[in-house]
Amino acid sequence: MLALSAAGALALDLGTKQWVWDHLRPTGRAVVLWDPLLELAFAYNRGSAFGLVRRLDYPLVLLALTLAMIAWIVLTTRAAHGTRLRFIAGGLIAGGALGNLYDRLFRVDPLGHRGVVDFIKFNYPWGGSWPSFNIADAALVVGVVLLIWDLRARKPAPA
Numbered sequence: 001m002l003a004l005s006a007a008g009a010l011a012l013d014l015g016t017k018q019w020v021w022d023h024l025r026p027t028g029r030a031v032v033l034w035d036p037l038l039e040l041a042f043a044y045n046r047g048s049a050f051g052l053v054r055r056l057d058y059p060l061v062l063l064a065l066t067l068a069m070i071a072w073i074v075l076t077t078r079a080a081h082g083t084r085l086r087f088i089a090g091g092l093i094a095g096g097a098l099g100n101l102y103d104r105l106f107r108v109d110p111l112g113h114r115g116v117v118d119f120i121k122f123n124y125p126w127g128g129s130w131p132s133f134n135i136a137d138a139a140l141v142v143g144v145v146l147l148i149w150d151l152r153a154r155k156p157a158p159a
Contacts, residue, residue, distance in 0.1 A: 001084060002077055005091025006098070009143075013099030013135040017117040021107075024119065039121050043132040046115040066101045070094045076147075085150045092143030099136030 020042055024031065030041035070093075076082075077090035103116040118132035 001087035002074065002091045002094070005088045006095040007091075009092050009095025009135070009139040010099050010102075013096065013139065014102060016119070016135050017099070017103065017107075020117055020119040025117075030121070036123050037125070039123065040119050041121045041132065043118040043121075044109055044113075044115045045118045045132070046113055062101065062104055066097050070097060083150055083154065085146055089143045089146035089150060092139040093147065096136040096139035096143060099134070099139070 020040065024040060024042040025044075028042070030039045032039045073090040073093050077086045100116050104114055107117065108114055116134065116136075118134050118137075120134060120138070121132045122130040124130070
């Protein structure tokens with residue numbers, strides 16, 4: 001279950017990023033899905049955390065942190081009391097982390113900068129927008145929420 005949800009999240013993330021790279025990046029145009037709230041628009045994020053950290057020049061540090069986090073997730077979900085929800089959550093987290101790590105290690109723009117393709121853009125009705133993100137980011141957030149939910153649900157009641 002862990003490997004299946006990780007592989008699904010990773011495949012969906014890498015496939016959508018490649019489509020955006022091939023179709024939206026060259027044109028610079030957005031695809032409006034729900035006017036004016038939701039659109040797909042190419043953004044190249046050289047930082048992390050929804051673009052809040054502007055630039056990351058340490059790919060080996062990111063590699064080490066990602067692999068350590070995935071190892072922790074695997075150990076946490078494989079614990080004796082692992083549940084199906086915990087396996088799915090762990091897979092979403094691992095798949096999302098691997099999707100963004102793949103981009104950071106292998107995706108290079110024409111200027112030679114490494115970064116992550118972001119493309120999902122929620123616009124506020126009053127103007128402005130949430131920082132662009134991708135399927136990997138969504139998988140990470142959903143996975144963490146599910147993992148917290150599962151861990152809290154399995155917490156023994158105080159005596």
